[in-house]
Amino acid sequence: MIETFSSRQQQFLQAEQVAQRQYNQMAFWRLMWFVGAILVVWGLHRADQVIATLVVALVGVVGFLWMLKHHTRIRRERDLNHHLAYINEDEAARLDRKFLRPETGDGFANPTHPYAGDLDLFGKLSLFRLLNRTHTHEGTRRLADWLLAPASPKTIFFRQQAVADLLPQLDWRQTFEAHAYLNEAVSRPTSALRQWAAAEPIPVPLYLNLARFGLPLLTFTLLMAWLLGFVSGWAVVGSLAVTGALLGRTNERAKQVADQTSDITAALDTFRDLLADAEQVDGRAERLRVIRETLRGGKESGQAQPASVLVGRLSNLAQNFNFRSNPYFYLFVGLPVLWDVHYLIRLERWRTQHGPHLERWFAALAELEALNSLVGFAHAHPTYVQPDLVETEHLTLDAKQAAHPLLAPGKGVANSLALAGNGQTILITGSNMSGKSTFLRTLGANVVLALAGAVVSAERFVVSPVRLFTSMRTQDSLEESTSSFYAELKRLQTLIQLSGEAKNWPVLYFLDEILKGTNSADRHRGAEALIRQLHQTTASGFVSTHDLELGQLADAQGQPLDFVRNFHFQSDVCDGQLLFDYRLRDGICQSFNASQLMRSIGINV
Template identity: 45%
Template sequence: MTPLETFQSRKIHFQNLAEQFQKQYNQWAVFRAILFVAVAAIGYFCYEFYDFAYTLLVLIIGIALFLFSVTKHLKIKYLRDKNRTLSTLNEDEIQRLENRFTRTETGEVFAEDNHFYASDLDIFGKQSLYKLLNRTHTFGGAKMLANWLLHPAETTEILNRQKAIQELSEKIDWRQDLEASAMLIEEVSEPTHQLLAWNDAPANQKIQQPLFQIARFLPYITIPVILAWILGFVPIYIVLVLMGIHGLILKQIFTEVTVALDQTNRIAGAMKAYSALAELIVLEDFQEEKLQNLKSKIAEASPAILALEDILNKMANRTNPFFAFVVGIPTLWDIQYFIKLENWKANHRENLPTWLAVIAEFETLNSLAGYRFANPTFIQPSIVAGGVFLKAKALGHPMIRHNKRVANDIELIGGGKTIIITGSNMSGKSTFQRTVAINVVLALTGGVVCAESFECSYLQVFTSMRSNDSLEEGTSSFYAELKRLKQLIDEVGTGKQNKASILYFLDEILKGTNSKDRHEGARALMLQLHKTSASGFISTHDVELGDEFDEQDFVKNYSFSSEVVNDDLVFDYKLRKGVCHSFNASQLMKRIGIEM
């Protein structure tokens, strides 16, 4: 069964289940209404014609049945919503196969200024690699996926990710269950930095003072006194005095409780989702060592996170004025639950960041595993040792639909090497460079690549493809490109590349100046880069540059071309050896009406 057939089948299956649960949901809604009316009628009948004990018995049984029906109703609602979510999830996968993206997240919030390649390769954006891969829903998962795409992993980590991704790709039921469990709670996408800031903050010393530690037991006196007043055994002024004392005590801790809630309240709703995700991870049986190690770090997370959610939700009740007056003040609610919150932090503060990070990593691995499952023709790249090593066969761009994708072979081995690509306009030079670069990024993330075979070493991709002018900075596009090239020169000159050799991609190099300066500048840059461990690709219309270096052993010339067939330009987007001496600018100008 193809991925498309799998997703279509699962979409229909979950849609049918959702409809069944909707019918059950409606039936239980009717049953609850009938039950309520029946209990009220029978209770009234017993009250009128029998002893009050019978009425009380009917009410007790009726309330028990009603609470049971509410619990059952909520469970059916959850199952309905989850199956709807799973159906939606598979529809998203179907659309994703055609590079149509239903989710709104672009990843641009995680973009880094002056990044080595993110902007040129469309790592983020409306039609981006991030959108193609993203199956995360927690903020931490989304951020980690972006970070993996922005920063290449080292060889050992890449190999471990590959094994984990391969195992997860085969667990479609578990993977989609993980994703759906996160999708059910909207707050799960909220940033966690305030929660972690609260977790990292020192223990609150004020709540540890004897006043509050002793005062927490005061309700054991106050509540019986209130009951005694209700029954007429004590005067009201005693109650008022005790309530006043409670109010004064609560006032002492009001600010601290408010600050703690401000830091945790936005993420409180997501705690149930985090707990469910942790439980799914713990209950699953994994074979790969990386997955087992991650699972071991989260063994106790689910009940602890659920306990945190319970504490935060109960603390938040203080915002209800009626609750605060009737329950909050008599029970010293703020103190009781602030102490519980501080105790929770003392017990789990070392674990919480790890738990969130593990959930985020499983979501990120799940994204790459889902991508692998959806593209069974893509292959797991081989990561080799050494400097610059890149060898690919039938390499295609993963963002180009399979029926329009043209694949090419390429090989670049050793430092100080340059591949010059010449060719006519629109022939595919830029797309080819992006094809190579984005597949290297995928490979160093741990993902599969769009190729028949693919080998590369641990590399740092660097691109200069889109150099735009800036009115704000007062720079032309040419000067912007020069700044970008200086960044490359500085990087290869530092020798601080975290063991990764630079693999550069320079598109239409120095296009913003005259042909003489462009030729001399490109020639000088190539000779300068030849002295370093960096290697890469340069595309240009300057055929003389290719001809000049055609006999040099550190340069290889490749080209793309076009041909005119019945007055139409035809492109085959196939990479050929050698310099291209056939260009199409005059034909393109004629087609728009310029008389040549």
């Protein structure tokens, strides 16, 4: 895939350079046109050619405006190609697990979440950063939510359908993302705008509706009469005073609307482009069809025009309304023509007709962005597989040649393992640094991806709906006066509570070096008691440990427990060097390396 991304990066860089040359040329000709028009108008004026002067001035203005519009179009094309080149550069870097985008998703991290911290959902090297191709605030939030909460099999199936339909549409997907890059303001929260749109309409009083035409006309008439000497200047001042008094009645409301719309106004044009892209997305998948219908509207939905057109109209209204923040404009234009009243009425009319739909439009766009993230991840990793989701009463996890998705393809060692049934525990023993913790995170991370609707790093991956729980990186807290051991106990208490809840989905747990903060005797008794207790619930999972006796648990008759299975990782010593193959093997580990590691740092053991 790196060849594809590198080739496309060069293609768009070349297109950017062509557009930059056109941009520079147009800037030169705009300057020449402006200077030439000024000189010709000045010369005709000196020659007392009034009609010719007016004609040339008009042609000069029209020509300059046309060139300005064309110049803006070239700049947009240049910027779009620049962002497309960057997107492909970023995609190539991700293949080596390097990231150009700064967003880490740390804002979504929650230390009490059942698995987010242990499975690296957020951070510098995280699943969020690996998947993320979102740009809007709502889209980013939606992707984070998908990682934080497993979806139902039906929902996952719909996402997988959409991913399959979008997978071949590389040009559309990257153009959709590049449009979001055109304005960084799309990453700002839209909550204030959505709150304004969803609020109850507040009609403008009838007298203001009438005055917004009559009073500016009266002011203009008095101004002309004063210039011609028919009335006193105080008449104009009086008319402006009345206008100011009327504006004072709406000032508080105008300020409130400005506060709710000003921050996101700059991004509305970009939202319009994103919505236009979304309205044209191709595919028969159910979620894509729903997104299209939501945005395109129709008589049945009470939405006469596509969302992109209506948001574009809102953008124009909001931009024009917020001209009021310029004091010179407000003094010379806003005050005499009752600018606030005109645009409050127009914004109110837009809100009444289309405000209730805005929340659905943003939600549809957020879902499409999150889906685009899953598709981008799948496209970049063609060897990853779409997991099979099975709905069964018993917990099922079957991973064939699964590797950690945060390791670059081909750099991790893949392993296979299956877990079936409720109340089951798989014990993983092994020497230090042999791969126990990484293997637990490998399975956990791939389960997170599978239950979000993404592809997974495996040859085959089957999983049933589960509630994930991990206890792997418990730390002490000076602020809460909590030791690392007690912090782990609190995590295990949460596991016991979750496994005891009457939920449809069983708990799948991953416990690393269980009860490592206490003495060996208490650790063994506590771990054994927990495993036996969890067996009485629907929870199943994995426990890594150095406690070999745990692997020899037996019932009252001395028979091995049928709900505990043993696997291990091992290390070998060759010429005094420790060697690891990171391969999972059956049974309890028989070789350990702590003594060799201590000797390697100078401890005489």
